[in-house]
C-alpha cells in the first residue's frame with residue numbers, strides 16, 4: 001500500500017544521536033494480542049460497510065504499540081475488537097493465546113473522554129473495578145490509594161468528577177484502569193482533548209507507569225510526536241477498507257526523558273517527516 005519506506009530502528013539509529021541505554025521492551029516476550037486475517041463490517045445487507053480487511057497484528061508482552069492513521073481508517077474499530085466490544089466479521093483474534101470472545105478482566109481501556117461515574121468521588125471511581133471483582137474493602141482502599149498516588153492525585157481523592165480539570169479526569173481514568181492490574185492497556189486518544197502542557201506531563205506519567213509495570217499497551221493517537229515518544233513500535237493504518245499500511249520500530253525506543261528531548265534528537269525531524277508523508281499518503 002505505502003510506497004515510502006520508513007527506516008527500521010537499525011537504519012534510524014544511524015541518524016539519531018541517542019542515549020545508549022537499551023530498551024528492555026526490545027526483548028521478544030509472550031504473545032499478548034494476535035490478529036489473523038481480521039476483518040470488520042458494520043451493518044447488514046445493502047447497508048453493510050466493510051471497515052477493516054485482512055488485518056494481521058501480533059503484540060508481545062511488554063510492548064508499547066502506537067497506532068496512527070487518518071480519521072476513519074478504523075483505529076477505534078480495531079481497538080474495540082481487541083477490547084472485546086466488537087466481534088470481527090472475518091479472521092480470528094487471540095488474547096493471551098486464547099480465542100477472544102468478549103470483554104476480558106485482563107484488559108483495561110481508557111478513552112478520550114474519562115466517562116467517570118458522576119456520583120462517585122475520585123477514590124470511589126478508582127475503587128469501582130475492584131469492588132466489581134469482589135475485593136474486600138481494606139485491600140480495595142489500599143490499592144486505590146496507591147493508584148491515585150501514582151497518577152499524582154493523592155490530594156484530590158475526595159473530589160467529585162465535576163470538581164476536576166480535564167487532565168485530572170484523565171488521570172483518574174488511567175488510575176481506574178490501572179488499579180485492576182490488567183495485562184493489556186488499550187488507550188484511544190486519551191490525551192486528545194488536553195492542553196499541550198498537561199498532555200506532555202501525562203505522556204511522561206503513562207510511560208513511567210508502563211515501564212514500572214512491564215505490561216503491554218496499545219495506544220491510538222493522531223499525534224506523530226506522541227507516537228514517537230511513547231511507542232516502541234508504530235503502526236500506520238490506512239486504505240479503504242482500512243488495514244495496517246505499514247509499521248516501524250520507533251528509533252527512539254523509550255530512551256528519551258520527555259517530548260522536548262525526543263524532538264531534539266539528531267535525525268528526529270527526518271523520521272517524523274517520513275511518518276507524516278506516510279500518513280498523508282494513506283489518508
Ligand SMILES: Nc1ncnc2c1ncn2[C@@H]1O[C@H](COP(=O)(O)OP(=O)(O)OP(=O)(O)O)[C@@H](O)[C@H]1O
Nearest residue numbers: 042043049051069070071072073074075076077078
Ligand atoms: N458502530 C458503527 N456503525 C457503523 N459504522 C461505524 C461504527 N463505528 C464506526 N463506524 C465507521 O467505521 C469507520 C471507521 O471508524 P473508526 O472510529 O474506527 O475510525 P478511526 O480511525 O478511529 O477514526 P478517528 O481517527 O476519526 O477517531 C468510519 O467510517 C465510521 O463511520
